[in-house]
Amino acid sequence: MTGRVVGRGFLGMCALFVLAPIVVVCAAALNGGRTMDFPPTDVTLVRFVEFFVTEEVWVRALTNSVVIAVASALLAVLIAWPIAYALWRRDSPAAKALAALAALPFALPPIVLGVGLGFQWGFLGALGSIWSAVLSHAALFAALPLVTVSIGLQSIDRAHLDAAATMGATDGVIFRTIVLPQTLPYTASGFFFALVLSFNEFIVMFFVSSSAYATVTLQIFNSLRNGFTPTMAVGAITFIVVSVVAFSLVARFGDLPRLMGADPARSS
Amino acid sequence: MPDVTLQALRKDFGSITVVEATDLTFRHGELTALLGPSGCGKTTLLRMIAGLEAPSAGRIRIGTRDITDTPAHVRRFGMVFQSFALFPHMCVRDNIAYSLAIDGAPKAQRRARADELLDLVRLGGYGARRVGELSGGQRQRVAIARALAQSPEVFLLDEPMSALDAKLREEMQVELRMLQQRLGITTIVVTHDQREAMTMADSIVVMSKGRAEQVGPPHEIYHRPRTRFVADFIGKANFIDGVIEGGAVRVGPALIRTTPHAAFIDRSPVTIACRPEATELGAADANGPSGANGLPAEIVFVRDLGPVQEVHLRTSAGMVTVEQAGSARSMALAPGERAFVRFPPEAIRVFPRTVEAAA
Amino acid sequence: MTAIEARALDAAAEHGASVRRPFAWLFAAIVIFLCLVPFLFVIVISFGEKIEGAAWRWAFDATNYRRFFVGADWPATISFLYLQKMWYSLYFAVIAAIVAVLVAFPFAYLITRQSRQAQTLWLIFLLSSLALSEVFIVMGWDILLSNRSGLPMVLRETGVTDWLKAEGYFDTLRAWGLANPRDVRFKTSDFATILTMTYLVFPYAVILLYPGLSRIDPSMVEAARTMGAGPLAVVRTVVLPLVAAPLFGTVLLLFVYLLGVYVAITVFADPAKQTLAVSVYDSVRGATLDAPFGSAQAVILLLTAGGFLGASLWLKQVAERPA
Numbered sequence: 001m002t003g004r005v006v007g008r009g010f011l012g013m014c015a016l017f018v019l020a021p022i023v024v025v026c027a028a029a030l031n032g033g034r035t036m037d038f039p040p041t042d043v044t045l046v047r048f049v050e051f052f053v054t055e056e057v058w059v060r061a062l063t064n065s066v067v068i069a070v071a072s073a074l075l076a077v078l079i080a081w082p083i084a085y086a087l088w089r090r091d092s093p094a095a096k097a098l099a100a101l102a103a104l105p106f107a108l109p110p111i112v113l114g115v116g117l118g119f120q121w122g123f124l125g126a127l128g129s130i131w132s133a134v135l136s137h138a139a140l141f142a143a144l145p146l147v148t149v150s151i152g153l154q155s156i157d158r159a160h161l162d163a164a165a166t167m168g169a170t171d172g173v174i175f176r177t178i179v180l181p182q183t184l185p186y187t188a189s190g191f192f193f194a195l196v197l198s199f200n201e202f203i204v205m206f207f208v209s210s211s212a213y214a215t216v217t218l219q220i221f222n223s224l225r226n227g228f229t230p231t232m233a234v235g236a237i238t239f240i241v242v243s244v245v246a247f248s249l250v251a252r253f254g255d256l257p258r259l260m261g262a263d264p265a266r267s268s
Numbered sequence: 269m270p271d272v273t274l275q276a277l278r279k280d281f282g283s284i285t286v287v288e289a290t291d292l293t294f295r296h297g298e299l300t301a302l303l304g305p306s307g308c309g310k311t312t313l314l315r316m317i318a319g320l321e322a323p324s325a326g327r328i329r330i331g332t333r334d335i336t337d338t339p340a341h342v343r344r345f346g347m348v349f350q351s352f353a354l355f356p357h358m359c360v361r362d363n364i365a366y367s368l369a370i371d372g373a374p375k376a377q378r379r380a381r382a383d384e385l386l387d388l389v390r391l392g393g394y395g396a397r398r399v400g401e402l403s404g405g406q407r408q409r410v411a412i413a414r415a416l417a418q419s420p421e422v423f424l425l426d427e428p429m430s431a432l433d434a435k436l437r438e439e440m441q442v443e444l445r446m447l448q449q450r451l452g453i454t455t456i457v458v459t460h461d462q463r464e465a466m467t468m469a470d471s472i473v474v475m476s477k478g479r480a481e482q483v484g485p486p487h488e489i490y491h492r493p494r495t496r497f498v499a500d501f502i503g504k505a506n507f508i509d510g511v512i513e514g515g516a517v518r519v520g521p522a523l524i525r526t527t528p529h530a531a532f533i534d535r536s537p538v539t540i541a542c543r544p545e546a547t548e549l550g551a552a553d554a555n556g557p558s559g560a561n562g563l564p565a566e567i568v569f570v571r572d573l574g575p576v577q578e579v580h581l582r583t584s585a586g587m588v589t590v591e592q593a594g595s596a597r598s599m600a601l602a603p604g605e606r607a608f609v610r611f612p613p614e615a616i617r618v619f620p621r622t623v624e625a626a627a
Numbered sequence: 628m629t630a631i632e633a634r635a636l637d638a639a640a641e642h643g644a645s646v647r648r649p650f651a652w653l654f655a656a657i658v659i660f661l662c663l664v665p666f667l668f669v670i671v672i673s674f675g676e677k678i679e680g681a682a683w684r685w686a687f688d689a690t691n692y693r694r695f696f697v698g699a700d701w702p703a704t705i706s707f708l709y710l711q712k713m714w715y716s717l718y719f720a721v722i723a724a725i726v727a728v729l730v731a732f733p734f735a736y737l738i739t740r741q742s743r744q745a746q747t748l749w750l751i752f753l754l755s756s757l758a759l760s761e762v763f764i765v766m767g768w769d770i771l772l773s774n775r776s777g778l779p780m781v782l783r784e785t786g787v788t789d790w791l792k793a794e795g796y797f798d799t800l801r802a803w804g805l806a807n808p809r810d811v812r813f814k815t816s817d818f819a820t821i822l823t824m825t826y827l828v829f830p831y832a833v834i835l836l837y838p839g840l841s842r843i844d845p846s847m848v849e850a851a852r853t854m855g856a857g858p859l860a861v862v863r864t865v866v867l868p869l870v871a872a873p874l875f876g877t878v879l880l881l882f883v884y885l886l887g888v889y890v891a892i893t894v895f896a897d898p899a900k901q902t903l904a905v906s907v908y909d910s911v912r913g914a915t916l917d918a919p920f921g922s923a924q925a926v927i928l929l930l931t932a933g934g935f936l937g938a939s940l941w942l943k944q945v946a947e948r949p950a
Contacts, residue, residue: 007737010733010734010737011734011737011738014730014734015752017826017829018752018753018756018826018829018830019756020767020771021763021764021766021767021768021770021771021826022756022759022763022767024767024770024771025763025766025767025770028766028770079657079658079661082654083658094655098655098658101658101659101662101663102658102662104662104663104666105661105662105665107883107936108666108883108887108929108932108933108936109883109884109886109887109904109928109929109932110887111887111889111904111907111908111925111928112666112669112887112907112925112926112928112929112932113665113666115669115907115911115921115922115925116664116665116666116667116668116669116925117665118911118912119665119668119669119672119918119922120664120665120668123668135661136661138661139661139662139665142661142662196758197758199758199760200758200759200760200761200763201760202760202761202762203887203889206912207911207912217760217762217763220760220762220763220766221762221890224762224890224893224894228766228769232766233766235763236759236763236766236767239758239759239760239763240755240759243754243755243758243759244751244755247750247751247754247755247758248751251747251750251751256746256747256750256751257743257746257747257750257841260750260834260837260838261837261838261839261841262739262746262837262838262841262842318849318853319852319853320849320852320853339852340849340852340853341852341853341854341855341856341857341860342855343853344853344854344855345853346853346854347849347850347853349846349849349850350846351844351846353844353846353847353849353850355847355865356869357868357869366851366854366856366864367854367855369864370854370855370856370860370864371855414850414854415853415854417854418854418855424853
């Protein structure tokens with residue numbers, strides 16, 4: 001079975017390739033000095049304290065990151081749900097058009113969206129406000145819950161809806177008692193996808209925040225010219241942990257392979 | 269001409285043994301059915317023979333040639349899968365000639381062989397069609413033709429009829445059997461349908477929980493089942509629990525005699541089995557002391573199926589079904605009527621009663 | 628049901644619908660405002676005219692586009708500077724997209740053959756690395772490829788650099804821009820840029836290929852094996868034909884994504900090989916403040932991306948047409 005050994009070896013090498021920079025960045029957070037040495041010199045956990053407690057710039061940035069991520073993910077779900085529902089119930093040209101519009105910001109290079117939103121909020125005087133950032137990210141990431149909720153709706157057995165109707169349930173009741181509960185894992189995973197990606201996004205944030213405030217990734221992005229510091233690497237570790245937790249939750253409460261497109265029937 | 273033999277063949281998945289150490293011989297040119305309920309290991313056994321699963325222990329031989337370590341693509345046993353697994357991106361002819369294409373055979377030869385097989389499965393002229401255009405029955409024929417194109421030593425089929433509707437299934441069972449006999453190729457078919465096995469096979473291997481319970485021709489499996497499982501799985505049977513008493517079986521007040529005498533010691537718990545068509549139905553006052561060999565019963569349900577009549581009765585030892593020819597209606601049969609069911613001694617099989625069987 | 632009850636039901640449905648309709652229009656307006664209007668802004672402003680400093684005014688003037696294609700002083704002088712930047716955008720994006728798919732294809736295929744639980748673990752791993760911001764990824768590769776403490780140092784300390792010099796390969800590396808007179812060097816180079824960009828989209832590639840590959844019926848692979856196909860023949864004759872369309876579609880999607888990459892380019896690419904995305908940034912908020920011109924470049928980028936996206940959608944339709 002040499003084929004199997006080669007296969008495993010290939011998977012392992014790819015995994016190492018994916019892990020290499022992540023491990024390096026995480027280790028860099030342990031550096032005592034100001035330089036990003038690997039292996040870390042002067043190993044210390046002081047950077048973590050700096051990031052979460054003492055250095056105000058990072059604490060503020062982290063707060064902004066969290067607020068914007070949570071709020072925009074919620075809003076993205078609220079935008080995506082009516083569209084996904086309309087697409088599923090009626091599949092009208094209007095629904096399809098709205099779905100295409102909602103997906104547009106995500107499919108095209110985000111730098112263009114960033115530039116456009118920068119102009120837009122500028123005209124409305126909302127440039128540099130946290131709320132315009134929330135709206136911007138909601139627009140950018142609405143495509144994600146749109147996809148996951150659509151998958152969820154497709155998985156609803158139409159027979160359940162017919163059965164409920166024969167027992168006297170109106171559309172509203174069916175929605176509340178059958179559709180919503182059955183699609184809850186998909187709604188949640190759409191929310192988490194949007195949350196994690198919003199956390200990590202900086203290009204659109206750059207144009208929309210206009211130096212009025214910063215998120216963690218934006219702060220790092222701004223410091224690009226000056227070079228990276230170990231305190232920034234703590235941000236990296238935080239974000240990785242958040243991602244792993246978020247996706248593990250999605251896997252725990254939903255069917256992750258199915259969500260990513262695998263055939264529901266096959267369960268090897 | 270070599271037979272296919274399995275020696276102590278076993279398959280474990282982790283800590284679960286799916287196929288227990290099995291010794292089997294598949295005679296050359298015969299069609300053997302691996303029959304059993306889902307999860308009994310029959311498909312795993314077939315896949316080990318094909319080379320798609322590596323056995324955890326044991327050897328597989330063709331004649332004296334040990335093929336246990338030969339990979340599937342060298343063994344090249346033609347196999348028909350449950351879903352047929354036809355290649356959607358190839359036309360029918362390319363599907364059938366696939367094995368020749370792998371060998372690098374020239375186009376003319378591939379075409380000729382494919383046409384030859386299309387005629388064999390009575391799909392002549394379908395060569396250029398796409399797989400998506402075919403009906404279920406047609407797809408099955410193409411799958412059969414494809415597997416046979418490489419003139420394999422062994423022909424394997426995994427539940428080949430399950431994707432077909434009932435009527436087509438019966439037709440194809442006969443047709444496949446006739447094809448197999450014409451070609452004289454050693455064939456192994458996995459199925460959970462006992463009628464299918466009885467129709468097609470020279471020899472049936474009845475499997476349960478990874479073990480071969482009985483091996484034999486259909487007639488023997490049906491009339492002389494060796495375990496309660498086999499008696500229950502093949503055809504229908506009435507099962508009555510009792511206790512051995514002097515070579516006969518005591519069921520409550522009745523003493524049921526068997527021919528030959530039940531060869532168990534006194535007081536062993538046993539179950540007797542009698543096929544519904546062998547069980548006799550008599551009038552309520554026919555229960556005499558010793559010659560009766562049966563139980564009083566009350567009619568619960570009557571079904572007239574045309575050629576036969578099915579009568580369900582309740583006895584002190586459980587439900588009993590009697591099947592009799594439609595013309596043998598000798599008494600008024602209505603639910604609630606009292607009657608007597610008789611088990612002819614030569615038609616009774618006696619099995620030891622284990623904890624599982626009692627469930 | 629009586630006729631009166633039937634009419635009441637119809638009226639209720641009508642009322643329900645008419646109550647819903649304004650909400651529907653409001654909702655549609657919000658979506659349009661958030662998802663379409665920004666792009667319209669970019670298009671409109673691209674026809675504007677720059678005035679002093681960071682300011683600009685409305686106009687209807689194709690100067691910016693002329694500047695993009697043939698230079699500001701045309702017809703006096705011709706400059707293809709921006710077309711060149713566009714070229715570098717395409718160049719880096721296409722190579723990284725193809726390499727990513729080449730590696731991701733066997734990777735994704737092997738994953739789909741594993742147990743459901745193993746697949747879930749791999750997916751969590753991939754999704755987490757996919758979500759990781761470009762800044763962190765660039766940070767990591769910056770360290771790994773840094774001249775002082777990264778791969779070049781490792782090669783030097785282990786003697787590989789000396790071996791390369793002795794064998795003459797070192798000169799080849801210098802010709803490729805991968806070495807200083809003394810050491811192997813990865814920053815800045817095409818190699819480092821493409822490496823980082825490939826790394827960026829590799830998880831996307833696996834996730835895009837995952838549905839198609841997981842839907843391949845394993846019995847088809849097994850059937851091929853029973854007919855004499857060894858592992859390579861199976862991939863060549865069964866797997867590849869079935870995934871050719873998704874493979875190509877994935878390359879296109881990744882390519883579009885990579886057109887917008889910024890950080891990796893600024894850190895790892897040669898200053899002479901900057902891309903259009905970098906130029907847009909510079910024009911709008913960076914060194915060369917010229918918002919209308921930045922918008923014009925963004926529009927070109929948009930049209931290019933949109934064109935390729937459209938091509939991939941069309942391909943998808945072709946692939947799904949019944950054979």
